Amino acid sequence: MLSIIVPTYNEEDVIDEFYSRITTVLDAMSHKHELIFINDGSNDTTLERLNTYHSSGANVVVIDFSRNFGKEAAMTAGIDYARGDAVVVIDADLQDPPEVIPMLVDKWN
Secondary structure, three states: OEEEEEEEOOOOOOHHHHHHHHHHHHHHOOOOEEEEEEEOOOOOOHHHHHHHHHHHOOOEEEEEOOOOOOHHHHHHHHHHHOOOOEEEEOOOOOOOOHHHHHHHHHHHO
16 A cells, blocks of 8 residues: 655645645556645645545545644654555645656555
């Protein structure tokens, strides 16, 4: 199984596009997967959107921090929760495209 860790903080402008792209990529892969979103104290609609994704997919997990602890704490929480044989940490801002994940997994295999 592959665990995808996604720290989020006030990502309402990009999170829907990110979710669409990451799920397209993961659904095309043969590996089982889980998406672990960590809401790092967002004060916009990020958490509501993450909860919608969770409601529509059994492989979507949402960890909600009570306040902003920082990206490193969010990544650590995601890694602690991950059940996968491999973990990919990716930001939701699309600076790194989700479409590269299959190449990373090929190298891992």
